[in-house]
Amino acid sequence: MVLRRFSWINALLCMAQVCSVPVKCSLQRRLVQTCHHLLDSMGGAFPFRCLDNYVLVPFPKAAFESNTRQETVALEKSIYITLEYINSMLNDHELPDQWTSQEKLDYFLHIVFRLIEENKCVMSKTQDSLDDFLKREASLRAYFQNITAVLIEKDYQYCAWEFARFEILHALQFILNNDSQ
Amino acid sequence: MYRRKHVLVFTLLVCWGITSMANLPRPRNVRPQTLNTDYILKWDWDQTASSESSTTFTAQSLAKYKVKNAKRKNDWKTVCECTSEHHCDFTGAELYYLGMWLLRVRAQNESHVSSWVQIEFCPDRDAAIGPPSAVEVKPVKGMLEVAISDPLTSENTSMKDWHLSSHSILQKKKQLVITTNLVTLPDLETWTVYCVRVQSRYDFYNKSSTFSPIHCEQTEGQMPYWQIFLYFLLSLAVSFLLVLGLSFCFFKSFKAIKNTFYPSIQLPTHIQEYLCDSPGSDMPHLLTTESEVEICCDRLDILAADTVATDVVMEIHNPPQDSEQDGRNHIRHSSGDSGVYSTEEGTGASQALKEGEKVKLEKMGKQPGDERALSCSAAALSALSHLLPVVRKPTASHC
Numbered sequence: 001m002v003l004r005r006f007s008w009i010n011a012l013l014c015m016a017q018v019c020s021v022p023v024k025c026s027l028q029r030r031l032v033q034t035c036h037h038l039l040d041s042m043g044g045a046f047p048f049r050c051l052d053n054y055v056l057v058p059f060p061k062a063a064f065e066s067n068t069r070q071e072t073v074a075l076e077k078s079i080y081i082t083l084e085y086i087n088s089m090l091n092d093h094e095l096p097d098q099w100t101s102q103e104k105l106d107y108f109l110h111i112v113f114r115l116i117e118e119n120k121c122v123m124s125k126t127q128d129s130l131d132d133f134l135k136r137e138a139s140l141r142a143y144f145q146n147i148t149a150v151l152i153e154k155d156y157q158y159c160a161w162e163f164a165r166f167e168i169l170h171a172l173q174f175i176l177n178n179d180s181q
Numbered sequence: 182m183y184r185r186k187h188v189l190v191f192t193l194l195v196c197w198g199i200t201s202m203a204n205l206p207r208p209r210n211v212r213p214q215t216l217n218t219d220y221i222l223k224w225d226w227d228q229t230a231s232s233e234s235s236t237t238f239t240a241q242s243l244a245k246y247k248v249k250n251a252k253r254k255n256d257w258k259t260v261c262e263c264t265s266e267h268h269c270d271f272t273g274a275e276l277y278y279l280g281m282w283l284l285r286v287r288a289q290n291e292s293h294v295s296s297w298v299q300i301e302f303c304p305d306r307d308a309a310i311g312p313p314s315a316v317e318v319k320p321v322k323g324m325l326e327v328a329i330s331d332p333l334t335s336e337n338t339s340m341k342d343w344h345l346s347s348h349s350i351l352q353k354k355k356q357l358v359i360t361t362n363l364v365t366l367p368d369l370e371t372w373t374v375y376c377v378r379v380q381s382r383y384d385f386y387n388k389s390s391t392f393s394p395i396h397c398e399q400t401e402g403q404m405p406y407w408q409i410f411l412y413f414l415l416s417l418a419v420s421f422l423l424v425l426g427l428s429f430c431f432f433k434s435f436k437a438i439k440n441t442f443y444p445s446i447q448l449p450t451h452i453q454e455y456l457c458d459s460p461g462s463d464m465p466h467l468l469t470t471e472s473e474v475e476i477c478c479d480r481l482d483i484l485a486a487d488t489v490a491t492d493v494v495m496e497i498h499n500p501p502q503d504s505e506q507d508g509r510n511h512i513r514h515s516s517g518d519s520g521v522y523s524t525e526e527g528t529g530a531s532q533a534l535k536e537g538e539k540v541k542l543e544k545m546g547k548q549p550g551d552e553r554a555l556s557c558s559a560a561a562l563s564a565l566s567h568l569l570p571v572v573r574k575p576t577a578s579h580c
Contacts, residue, residue, distance in 0.1 A: 028385070030344075034279065091250050106244070110280030113246035114303065117281060 025121035027079055029179060031111050036172040038108040039165060042099060046166050050159035057146045059170060060139035064178050073127040078136045079175055080122045085144040086168055087112045093151070096158045205293040208238065208267075208286050211300055215308035218334040220271040222284055224298070236290045240269035245281040245301065263289070272335050278304045278343045305344060310390045313348065316379050318396040325366045325375055325398055329359075332381050332390065340381075349380040351392065358382070371402025 046054070063082075066075040090109060099105045127133050147164050154160030208224035215221070222240055240261040247253040261269035269286065276282050285299040315330035329348050331339040340346065350357040352366060352375055369375060376397040381390040448456070 031279065087246075091246070107277055107280070109246050110244060110277050114279065114281045117245070 025119060025125070027076065027115060027119050027122070029176070031115055032079075032172060032176060032179075035108055035111050035115075036169065036176060038104045038111070039169055039172070042102055042104045042108070043162060043165060047159065047162055050162050053150075053154055053157075053159035053163055054166075055146075055150050055163065057143065057150070057167060059167075059174070060136075060143045061174070063136040063139045063143075064174055066178070071127075071129075071132065073122075073125045074129070074133045074136055075178070076119075076122045076125065077127070077133060078140060080116070080119055081137060081140050082144075082171055082175070083112055083115050085140065086171075087116055089144065089148065089151075089164065089168075093156060096161050098158060099161070205236075205288050205290065205295040207295045207298050208288055209298075211284075211286055211298045213271075213284070213300070213302055213307065214268075215304070217308065217311045217332055217340055218272065218278065218304065218336075220274075220276060220302075220304065220308065221268050222271055222286060223268040224286055226267055226288060235265075236288055237263040237265050238267070238269070238286055238288050239263060240271075240284065240286040242271065242274055242276065242285075243283045244277075245283050248283065257285075276302075276304060278308075280304075306386055310340065310346065310381050310383055310388050312381055312390045312393045313379050316377070316393045316396055318377055318398045320398055320401045321365065323371050323400055323402045324369055325377070325400060327364050327366060327377060327379070329362045329364075329379055331362065344383055344385075347382045347384065349382050349389070350377060351380070352377045369400050371400055374399045 063078045064075060066072050087109070090105075090112075095105065147167050150163055151160045154163075206227065208226050210225040211222065212224075213220055213222050224238070226236070226238075228236070238261065239259065241257040241259050243254075243257045247256055258274065260271055260274045271284065281301065281303045283299055284302050285297040287297045288295040311332040313329045313331065314333045315328075317328040319326050319328075327350060331341050331346070334340055334342075347358055347360045348362075350359065350364065350366070357364070357366070366375070366377070374397055376395050378392040378395045380392045382388070447453075
């Protein structure tokens with residue numbers, strides 16, 4: 001009797017997984033646009049006094065290119081990985097008071113987290129070329145490691161965080177421009 | 182072996198502790214009830230499950246992105262604390278519409294608390310959208326123009342600030358999906374009534390609102406010629422009746438005014454003059470305004486014919502001049518008379534006799550100088566004989 005009930009419950013759970021409401025597995029452009037707008041309006045242009053703290057970090061353009069339809073999945077994964085790195089960078093470290101006092105930072109973190117949560121299915125998509133994806137992932141990893149190194153070097157001061165904000169804005173803008181094409 | 186026993190005992194103790202603390206049943210069927218940005222968390226609670234009647238509930242919220250942050254994962258914000266209601270209004274909790282939230286509720290009484298019941302809530306994904314706040318339909322050049330107002334948030338701002346929505350217009354059996362707030366419905370017949378209702382849609386999450394109230398409007402167009410002619414005739418008839426009525430009223434009022442101030446029937450001339458009271462008129466007047474009119478009546482004794490033949494004494498006095506004559510009543514026959522009076526007895530009689538002219542008729546025969554007095558007296562007697570049939574003997578002389 002107990003075994004029968006257990007079997008029915010398992011069957012129901014399996015059906016729930018299979019027949020669940022289909023989730024759209026695509027990044028919403030309007031959410032990425034909102035992220036860019038919120039981050040941009042948090043501090044305005046790069047502060048003049050922080051120019052000394054600016055370090056030129058090469059941007060991995062190749063990670064966001066998709067010339068063919070087969071590379072679209074790789075592009076989606078690159079965007080997803082970028083969002084993960086941004087979320088990790090801003091959540092794992094102490095942020096400057098000039099940012100935390102604003103609601104916009106809270107909203108930004110909300111949307112980034114939601115994009116990651118709702119689009120986990122992107123990483124389970126298969127792409128034609130695994131090598132291409134691995135190259136993209138490596139370039140993105142190196143890029144965000146360089147930004148983190150600057151933050152550590154500058155002891156997470158305000159100008160270091162403004163540098164990080166500048167790079168994140170650049171990445172989001174590149175994603176939006178590439179997506180429109 | 183010894184270590185395993187320790188772990189087992191510890192686990193049992195922890196479970197027993199949790200059970201003893203949380204032996205109050207948890208709220209059931211926790212679900213959000215939403216519309217635009219109005220969020221109400223509802224739950225069911227079986228009152229018989231708790232022996233005490235004073236069971237209250239606490240509801241909290243937390244941004245989901247903070248869960249993985251060690252420092253911020255306990256930043257739960259209490260929205261409803263110790264409420265006896267089975268719902269909690271999260272509208273004022275400032276839940277970011279595009280964010281992901283954790284909402285939780287638990288029951289508690291004086292001695293026990295239940296464990297938390299937690300749900301995930303994303304307003305952008307889970308909140309229902311309302312219909313357009315206003316819909317206006319008006320005819321424009323044979324078509325219908327539909328103006329749609331966006332659904333509103335709890336702060337009366339447009340819901341389009343949060344997500345791009347479209348509107349679905351249902352007209353008869355046709356459905357039109359638009360993303361703008363103003364649309365003109367094409368391909369409509371003229372002079373036909375069309376009914377329209379509008380629904381808000383959010384296609385990404387397949388959300389749609391209820392329909393707005395139905396609005397019916399008639400299209401316009403070029404008026405048929407027979408209708409134009411009919412309206413013309415009607416207006417002509419109405420104008421004619423109006424002019425006729427006004428003319429009739431004017432004529433009646435003119436006639437009434439004319440009859441009032443300028444009557445056609447005139448009074449006789451002498452009456453007009455009488456009423457005008459002209460001083461130069463020859464008509465006899467009963468009363469004159471020139472002098473004070475006094476009616477003096479004196480006592481008059483009329484004797485029988487056989488007794489009158491002997492001594493008839495009459496006195497003729499001039500009209501009294503002073504107030505001593507108030508007690509007398511004078512009768513003046515006419516201005517043409519010689520002034521024959523018949524006076525009553527009064528205190529001033531002797532004075533009057535002295536002042537007045539005294540005529541004494543001792544006999545019926547005439548005497549020189551008495552013709553005037555005789556004619557007057559004869560006339561007076563004849564007049565009086567008609568008026569007063571009462572006769573008695575003369576008493577004292579009035580002389």
